[in-house]
Amino acid sequence: MYDLILISPINTQLGRFKRFVPRSVPIGVGILAGFLRKQGFSVKIIDHELIDININTIKDILEQCKKPCIVGISVMTANVASGYKTAAIIKSVDKEAIVIFGGIHPTVMPDEILQNGNIDFIVKGEAEYTFLELIRQIKGGSIERDKLENIGFVEDGKIVYTKTSTKMVDVNEVPMFPYDMYDPSHYNLGFILTSRGCPFDCIFCSQRVITKRSYRYISSERVIEELDYLINDLKQPNITFFDDYFTGNKKRVFELCEMIQKKGFHKKACFGVQTRGDSINKELMKAMRAANFNSLMFGVETASENLMKVINKAETVQENIDAIKLAKEMGFATEATFIFGFPTETFDDRFKALSLANEIGIDRARFNNATPYPGTAMYEMVKDKIKKEPMWINFSSAGAVTSGIRKKYPLPYVPDECSEKELEGTILLANLLFYLNFTNLKKLFNPGQSGSGKWFEVSKKEMLSIGTLIDLSLLAGTVLIRSLNYLLSSKNCRRFFFRGIRQ
Incomplete structure (x- = not known):
């Protein structure tokens, strides 16, 4: 019997891509579970990604929990709809069960x-200390x-x-992640x-809602x-550092590289990290390569220096280049996103981003739609222009790419300078055009790839199975039909595509 259950809701917005997107470990609930176990x-x-949540499964789950x-339930805006449905099922099975929501969405929309009506408590901000005290009292x-x-x-x-407490968690008091x-x-x-x-403090990032600007x-x-x-x-032969800002302290990175080599880890594994163009230099790269770091992911975001200022990125396009x-x-x-x-983005800004990705030889790229998640500066900037579906079901930064042939929901925000069809179409076409390059396509399908930007995964064994080939065909068909629809119905999508083909 368990003292409590922690649930990670499912992301229902991946469509036909779901089969090929690497399954994410629910890290938030894992960190909390490890802390509580200590x-x-x-x-x-x-993990709702693995288990179908319904009345029967919830009955089985609750029977394993002490009274x-x-x-x-840890929820972000993108999966809060799934969280609400799970809470409703829990209460329908056991009205006395205590349901607690934590994470980004409860922090900004408590x-x-x-x-x-189905949630008893919410926990705002970092949860380790506050959730622990609440559990003890219950x-x-x-x-x-x-x-x-x-x-x-x-x-x-x-x-x-x-x-309200502004105390931040001492990360050295949090135990090692409970991989077991x-x-x-x-x-x-x-x-x-x-x-x-x-x-x-980028205007589109909702993570700062939880961690503030405290870097530990x-x-x-x-x-x-x-x-x-x-x-x-x-x-594990390939290890990705999931830090938002791995190179934030260069002295620490040098120290880690030296310790990795002393332990001989660089002979057994390779490493990938996410960084910024203004936070890494040749000396640091040299040390990282010696320690077998082989993949760097950059949040490039745009090729426009003006937009860099709009989104408050605090770095320049040239620094990324x-x-x-x-x-x-x-x-x-x-890798680059x-x-x-x-806001204020133009057609030329979008095309320049695709051109930049091709010109500087990025190995893997991903083009997403700007999403004004609640709690971000962007949300406040465009609040009056947001299209919000019930339970935030249309809030997904990958929605322009993963929506099906019969689009269900509108994008949450479209700048004044273009139509929704044009924005959605150019995002899908940018991803398509980048991977029409055979070299880039091979890297996308490489099952041994490492790094933070890995977003398409299928093993060599699965690649040749009938089921995988059918799923790939259906996915390719969906992308093709959607692309043709945008090309036929939007003049600017046609401009974007044919200019991209000529590059």
Whole structure:
């Protein structure tokens, strides 16, 4: 019997791409589960991506939980609809079960969550300390409001919030990620998280809602201990650092590179990280290559220096170009993300982004739609122009790419300078045009690829199976039909495509 259950809701917005997108380990609930386990609580993790959530499965899950049964659900805006449905099923099975929502969406939209009727508590911000105290009080049989921080609940029909705490979690008090709680046959466990937060404040990033601009990192000794476990116990040959800002402290990176080599890890595994163009140089790259870091991902976002200022990226396009070119010279595989649909963006801005991706030799690229998630500066900037479907079901940064032939939902935001069809079409066509290059296409289908930008995965064994070939054919057909539709119905989509073909 478990003391509590932690659930990670499903992302329902991937469409036919779902079969080929690498399954993400639910890291948030994992970190919390490991922390609670260290405090003496037994925790069961439920990943909705693996388990169909219905009345029967919820009955089975709740039967494994000690009374009072506590169920924590970690939600972002993109999957809050799934979270609401899960909460409703839980309450239909056991009205006495205590449902707690945490994560980004409850932090920025707490009233909305508590008005739902199926959620008993919400936890705002980083949850380790506050959720722990709440669990202790619930298990103890009484709620002492004065001892709770960053908690919301409904009392006598009114929404109540406890005092606010700005204390940030000491990441060195959080134990190593509980890899043992995940079945390696379902997940790629080749990842590590060695820092938390980011000192920058890009208008589209909702992560700062949780971590603020506080950048903290785990001690180098702890990182080496975890890498030892991943490499020597779990035999992981490719390890991705999931840090938002791995190169935020160059001295620490140099130290880690030296320690990795002393341990001989560089002979057994390769490593990939996410970085910024203004935060990495030749000296640092040289040290990283010596330690067998072989993949760098850059959030390039745009090819427009003006848009860089609009999105408050605090770096320049040229800094990204210089860093990527240098990384290629140093032997790194390079990956980049681009975002279309920022305020004031033009057709030429979007085409320049595609041209840049091709010109500087990026190995893997992804083009997404700008999404004004609540809690971001972009949300406040364009609030009056947002199209919001019930339960935020249309809020997905990949929605322009993954929607089906019969589009169900509108994009949440479209800049004044273009139509929704043009924006959605140029995003899909940018991804298509980039991978029409045979060299780029081979890298997309490479099952051995590593790095943060990996977004398409199928093993060599599965690649030749009948089921995979059918799914790939259906996916290709969907993309082709959608592309033809945009080309036939939008003049600017035709301009974008034929200019891209001529490059």
